[in-house]
Amino acid sequence: MNQYQEIRQGEKGALVSIGAYIVLSGCKLVAGYGFDSSALVADGFNNLTDIVASTAVLVGLRISQKPPDKDHPYGHFRAETIAALIASFIMATVGIQVLIDAFKSLFADHKAVPGLVSAWIALAAGAVMAGVYIYNKRLAKRINNQALLAAAKDNLSDALVSVGAAVGIIGAQFGLPWLDPVAALAVGAIICKTAWEIFYSSTHALTDGFNENELHSLRGTIESTHGVRSIKDIKARVHGSNVLIDVVVQVDPELTLVESHRISDEIERRMERKHNIMSVHVHVEPMGMEDGEQPGSEPAQT
CATH class of the missing domain: 1.20.1510.10 (Cation efflux protein transmembrane domain)
Incomplete structure (x- = not known):
């Protein structure tokens, strides 16, 4: 249904x-x-x-x-x-x-x-x-x-x-x-x-308010997903009877694009199965990459 x-x-x-x-x-x-x-x-x-x-x-x-x-x-x-x-x-x-x-x-x-x-x-x-x-x-x-x-x-x-x-x-x-x-x-x-x-x-x-305890529960489900190293950012809002989630997860920087995509799909499946949430936008980043840093670049020297 x-x-x-x-x-x-x-x-x-x-x-x-x-x-x-x-x-x-x-x-x-x-x-x-x-x-x-x-x-x-x-x-x-x-x-x-x-x-x-x-x-x-x-x-x-x-x-x-x-x-x-x-x-x-x-x-x-x-x-x-x-x-x-x-x-x-x-x-x-x-x-x-x-x-x-x-x-x-x-x-x-x-x-x-x-x-x-x-x-x-x-x-x-x-x-x-x-x-x-x-x-x-x-x-x-x-x-x-x-x-x-x-x-x-x-x-x-x-x-x-x-x-x-x-x-x-x-x-x-x-x-x-x-x-x-x-x-x-x-x-x-x-x-x-x-x-x-x-x-x-x-x-x-x-006004896009969201229950903090519920957000903590959603965060726990995503963090326990195989392949997720950490959550960099997560936001949620209520849209009628639906919940919309935007999450940035960090993964092993050695993973391929296909493997990272599989992690995103698994997050979406788990959110639907455990929380009945079907609107999840997942952004995947390599673990350890700072904001603005390009993959494969050397750290800035001072």
């Missing part, structure tokens, strides 16, 4: 998420307003933002399937990252509004006690989102799609948010009406936190 086929597989997960969020957000908002539950209303708005986020992932996945062209020689894989960045702004806006409404409800003179039915709705929604999380996590790992894996993590947070809303509603039944708006505050905080995490990861990728 090539990377474009994997992206098409990832669309299934995004569509499952969108379908679940549409149904659950409608049920939560109707029940939340009908049974006077601030927490369930906040959770419903949370799912509305998730529809936008999942749609952004879907649109990004579809755009990223476009083949390379004159203006995009590396392809369009970063489209999903840009879509996620846009979704983070929308999620932050909704999260702030939920926090404002929850504060108003918390300090209101009269706090309505939400109906117990809304707690059961919240628990059922949590169970549904837990199922969506398991499905998307397994699919994301099978096709190695980082965007879908991030969406799966959002599914899990939504399941926990629904459980938290249920706790707040049940607590209100036992003479603690303030617990419902407090749960709504927690939901708003989680929305903002998720928005920040998506914003940070997206901007980090778009």
Whole structure:
């Protein structure tokens, strides 16, 4: 399965998420307003933002399937990252509004006690989102799609948010009406936190940031390749769900061009096999040659 086929597989997960969020957000908002539950209303708005986020992932996945062209020689894989960045702004806006409404409800003179039915709705929604999380996590790992894996993590947070809303509603039944708006505050905080995490990861990728621990792991794989004496330089960046690597390795200066080429091929095979990375640019240099020195030249005398 090539990377474009994997992206098409990832669309299934995004569509499952969108379908679940549409149904659950409608049920939560109707029940939340009908049974006077601030927490369930906040959770419903949370799912509305998730529809936008999942749609952004879907649109990004579809755009990223476009083949390379004159203006995009590396392809369009970063489209999903840009879509996620846009979704983070929308999620932050909704999260702030939920926090404002929850504060108003918390300090209101009269706090309505939400109906117990809304707690059961919240628990059922949590169970549904837990199922969506398991499905998307397994699919994301099978096709190695980082965007879908991030969406799966959002599914899990939504399941926990629904459980938290249920706790707040049940607590209100036992003479603690303030617990419902407090749960709504927690939901708003989680929305903002998720928005920040998506914003940070997206901007980090778009500015060519890369995890140092992962880079160390990649370096170890290359260094252990037979024929590699040392690594002079290595760089990596994220391009959508793909990783692009540029590495300069030093080898025995007595090796032929054919032998050096075989080392490059072996590095590429190992990166694909061990890390599922298929975009590796390898530059081979003879060991001991200084920058600017020509092969076979004598060292400069002082």
